[in-house]
Amino acid sequence: MELTVTKNATCTFCGCVCDDIELHSDGERIKETKGACILGQSWFKNHTAERLYPAALVNGREATVDEAVEAAAEFLHAADMPLVYGLSNVTCEATREAVSLAELVGAVIDSHTSL
Amino acid sequence: MLRITGGTVYDPANGVHGEVRDVCIAGGKVVAAVEGGRTIDASGMVVFPGGVDVHTHVAGAALNFARGLIPEQHRKAVPVVHSKLRRAGLGGVTPTTFATGYLYAGMGWTTVNEAAVPVLSAKHTHEELRDTPIVDKTCCVLMANNELLLDLLEAGEYERARDVLAWLVWAAKAYGVKAVNPGGVAAWKWGKDAKRLSDPVEGYGKMTPGTIVAALARMVDDLHLPHPLHLHCNSLGNPGNVDVTLETMKVLEGNRAHLAHLQYHAYGGDDWGTIRSEAVAVADAFNANPNLTADAGAVLFGNTVTITADGPWQHLLFQLTGKKWANLDVENETGCGVVPYAYKPGSPANAVQWAVGLELLLLITDPWRIYLTTDHPNGAPFWRYPEIIRLLMDRDYRREQLNTIPGAVHSRLVLPELTREYTLSEIAVITSAGPARALGLPHKGHLGVGADADVAIFNVDKDPARMFAYPRYVIKGGEVVIEEGELRQVVEGRSFAVRPAYDEAVEAYLRPVFQQQYTMSFDNYPVGPDRVHGLEVVGPATQAGREPGEPGA
Amino acid sequence: MSCTLGEVKNRADLIIYWGGNPAECHPRHFTKYTIMQKGKYVPNGRKGRTMVLVDIRETPSAKAADIFLQVRPGKDFEVLTLLRAIVKGQRIDPRAAAETGLTLEQLTDLADRMKRAKFGVLFFGMGLSMTRGKHMNSAAALTLAAELNAFTKFVAMPMRGHGNVTGADVVLRYTTGYPFGINLCRGYPRFNPGEFSSVDLLVRGDVDATLVLGADPGATMPQPAIDHLARTPTIVLDPKVTHTSRLARVHITTAATGITAPGTVYRMDEVPLPLRPPLKGPYPSDEEVLRRIIAAVRKKPAWEPDPAGVMAG
Numbered sequence: 001m002e003l004t005v006t007k008n009a010t011c012t013f014c015g016c017v018c019d020d021i022e023l024h025s026d027g028e029r030i031k032e033t034k035g036a037c038i039l040g041q042s043w044f045k046n047h048t049a050e051r052l053y054p055a056a057l058v059n060g061r062e063a064t065v066d067e068a069v070e071a072a073a074e075f076l077h078a079a080d081m082p083l084v085y086g087l088s089n090v091t092c093e094a095t096r097e098a099v100s101l102a103e104l105v106g107a108v109i110d111s112h113t114s115l
Numbered sequence: 116m117l118r119i120t121g122g123t124v125y126d127p128a129n130g131v132h133g134e135v136r137d138v139c140i141a142g143g144k145v146v147a148a149v150e151g152g153r154t155i156d157a158s159g160m161v162v163f164p165g166g167v168d169v170h171t172h173v174a175g176a177a178l179n180f181a182r183g184l185i186p187e188q189h190r191k192a193v194p195v196v197h198s199k200l201r202r203a204g205l206g207g208v209t210p211t212t213f214a215t216g217y218l219y220a221g222m223g224w225t226t227v228n229e230a231a232v233p234v235l236s237a238k239h240t241h242e243e244l245r246d247t248p249i250v251d252k253t254c255c256v257l258m259a260n261n262e263l264l265l266d267l268l269e270a271g272e273y274e275r276a277r278d279v280l281a282w283l284v285w286a287a288k289a290y291g292v293k294a295v296n297p298g299g300v301a302a303w304k305w306g307k308d309a310k311r312l313s314d315p316v317e318g319y320g321k322m323t324p325g326t327i328v329a330a331l332a333r334m335v336d337d338l339h340l341p342h343p344l345h346l347h348c349n350s351l352g353n354p355g356n357v358d359v360t361l362e363t364m365k366v367l368e369g370n371r372a373h374l375a376h377l378q379y380h381a382y383g384g385d386d387w388g389t390i391r392s393e394a395v396a397v398a399d400a401f402n403a404n405p406n407l408t409a410d411a412g413a414v415l416f417g418n419t420v421t422i423t424a425d426g427p428w429q430h431l432l433f434q435l436t437g438k439k440w441a442n443l444d445v446e447n448e449t450g451c452g453v454v455p456y457a458y459k460p461g462s463p464a465n466a467v468q469w470a471v472g473l474e475l476l477l478l479i480t481d482p483w484r485i486y487l488t489t490d491h492p493n494g495a496p497f498w499r500y501p502e503i504i505r506l507l508m509d510r511d512y513r514r515e516q517l518n519t520i521p522g523a524v525h526s527r528l529v530l531p532e533l534t535r536e537y538t539l540s541e542i543a544v545i546t547s548a549g550p551a552r553a554l555g556l557p558h559k560g561h562l563g564v565g566a567d568a569d570v571a572i573f574n575v576d577k578d579p580a581r582m583f584a585y586p587r588y589v590i591k592g593g594e595v596v597i598e599e600g601e602l603r604q605v606v607e608g609r610s611f612a613v614r615p616a617y618d619e620a621v622e623a624y625l626r627p628v629f630q631q632q633y634t635m636s637f638d639n640y641p642v643g644p645d646r647v648h649g650l651e652v653v654g655p656a657t658q659a660g661r662e663p664g665e666p667g668a
Numbered sequence: 669m670s671c672t673l674g675e676v677k678n679r680a681d682l683i684i685y686w687g688g689n690p691a692e693c694h695p696r697h698f699t700k701y702t703i704m705q706k707g708k709y710v711p712n713g714r715k716g717r718t719m720v721l722v723d724i725r726e727t728p729s730a731k732a733a734d735i736f737l738q739v740r741p742g743k744d745f746e747v748l749t750l751l752r753a754i755v756k757g758q759r760i761d762p763r764a765a766a767e768t769g770l771t772l773e774q775l776t777d778l779a780d781r782m783k784r785a786k787f788g789v790l791f792f793g794m795g796l797s798m799t800r801g802k803h804m805n806s807a808a809a810l811t812l813a814a815e816l817n818a819f820t821k822f823v824a825m826p827m828r829g830h831g832n833v834t835g836a837d838v839v840l841r842y843t844t845g846y847p848f849g850i851n852l853c854r855g856y857p858r859f860n861p862g863e864f865s866s867v868d869l870l871v872r873g874d875v876d877a878t879l880v881l882g883a884d885p886g887a888t889m890p891q892p893a894i895d896h897l898a899r900t901p902t903i904v905l906d907p908k909v910t911h912t913s914r915l916a917r918v919h920i921t922t923a924a925t926g927i928t929a930p931g932t933v934y935r936m937d938e939v940p941l942p943l944r945p946p947l948k949g950p951y952p953s954d955e956e957v958l959r960r961i962i963a964a965v966r967k968k969p970a971w972e973p974d975p976a977g978v979m980a981g
Contacts, residue, residue, distance in 0.1 A: 014831075047927040072961050073968070076877055079876045084879045091925055091931025097958035101879070179841050238932065305787070446672045635935075
């Protein structure tokens, strides 16, 4: 099968955030990681485009994303003092939305930094 | 559609100085007439074109660095409370992004120029500007210590340097070119400075700050950029720096330049004990050089935080104040320093700074060439502009304020002798029409047919500070965003960027040099056009722009 | 007193790593940014640079160092303070030095090297910032670097951990003014580390629902915090079903950052970089799921912040 080449890809495993990696993928998995270090290699190769996990779980049972989104909104809206936590391996665009959501429900928002 | 009736209109760009007339708006623009739609009765009120800030620091790595440094000031900041319309945030000396948009719009300002953007972190600046609502935005990209450029200038390769500059402007999705302490920040990378125009620049042989200034101003004019070289002169803030400022005007050799925060560059004296105003000398020279525009960079007493790409100046300020200091050098491009600061009326040096800003505004005769700024947040936060307007319009108030500074300082100033009072029309020039023209934004700063419908409507008030702090209505792009002092609607702002012409081959030159000197991939360096929210690309002007002092059509 | 990593690459002739193990934790730090690079003003590369490693034990990074200084555990603050004194020319009691595990000669030699360097850099890792003294240690390191600028060019920067923790810091600062632990329950940002930090809130049982993304607190937090996450509604967005997902009421699988999700991340020196995801996955991005949750919350009665709370703030 022909491999797709992605040049100047960025690795987010460690704080170095190297952006000079060349990735070869077969559409499902990354086969080669030119320029990546040993940690980056396993980071890239451990991911896949396959559907390995259910789209969503609600109370431990498989659910649609719509159902899960609705349940999440219900819990966060009902809470008096919700917490939004993590943000250590999400994009800035996601963090931006997380702030917006935290504001909407009057939450505390905190990253991994406070640990 | 919207009709503003019965207001006293100040539209100096179109020769309207306080006439009762209607302003009609359709499709976000000022039009000759409208049928139907809403009418705002502005009888007894004053109608201005929306304010334009030619020099401010509202977004990007340096400002955000400052936000992180001063949590204790945020606790005293005005909270911006979340509502259905409004995002939460904080005011204060470094307002958060959403708050910045609300605060500017809340005093009738609708366009801002972020004055210091490194190419390396331009993505960050645009990210913040995206979350700065209501106002339209431009940015100036930092060039006077960019080593890709300086190396070419050192080698005498002007044309290639100009192509590199043009490429970098577009890579950053910038609108103008900024020069900060030319050569001085490059020297700072070795802990040195370049204070005088003929000083050698550490790390270079032939170049001096003077040759850098001259070359950059020429490049900006050769490329027909709408905004002239935006210049932060060498030796900012130092007693006796007037000589450098006057010499800078000479080395420009008639090329256009906008002198940023002129107040910080008009001092005499030998040290902090003897510092005195040289506003007269600077204003005289400035008046005689029609190729120049300037903004005041006025200072008001109180707490703030100083932020500048001028690393060596910030280190000096740190040594003087013993306060917090943070410095962030940006590879191959620029530096950045942050020092919290309080201007105190009892300090003779601060009193001189306070007076010099006002003196320049009063001594420079053509209001079309000097604009109201505080170099936010350096001289004071931007939301204090109305206080400066009062000082300009009311000489009795000015006299009162002069009594709050040490009497012994009066002899080092010219302010006590100045009796000029600004008219409303002149205020409209220095806050809107003038800076819009200096930025080369023909659709901003006026209310003629075809202009962007950015309008501020004020109640008449005998206290200009109150009048200009609380507009009755603010209209941005034809939408009423502020009404009766309340936020009624939040619109998105646009970002103007310029795409100057350059030889495409310059990329082949840049690529290997970049890979050698930088730490990121060349292809990841430019800001993608899709990453700039509301991007509107402006072509370079067909000629080197109008004379800054020339009245509008 | 910091800089982007390219400044180190182009200029640094003295590179100090303190409490970090880049050889294992940031493997390309040496080769891409620091000691191994031939820089613009360090044309001889490795030969033109001196590397010092300060740590409590000899990690694999010591092999790369010219000088390894082994500090007694918990004595980093003392070493930094002694160095500040030596740099300023103050006299030091050799016994004070001995308590740190280093000799006065070693400390004086390091201080001299720092002052003599043309461009020095101090990278400090979790071994400094997360051990006894914590932020006091970081502050001492930053102060030492600031004070060295009276003699030469000197910078310091933390070796930030994994992923986009720097990007979160950046976005939180420009939207709220604060870097982490921000309380929006009164409708505007308030900051008080210790009071509004996640672990404290969870252990005290102060929060009554938690949205987790880009972290797995179920595997890393203290047990009382985990217990509270299990007791109250927890929602997880993650590319994998994590420890936290298993105790959560809701889990939504999302696209992996930089693998199947596009966007922006920040390097430890706050340089923003675009992501170029090589794969197209079946899951929505965190960004998209968050937008959908926001839309669903917006359909419910709006929460209005308590103005009385604002006045009390």
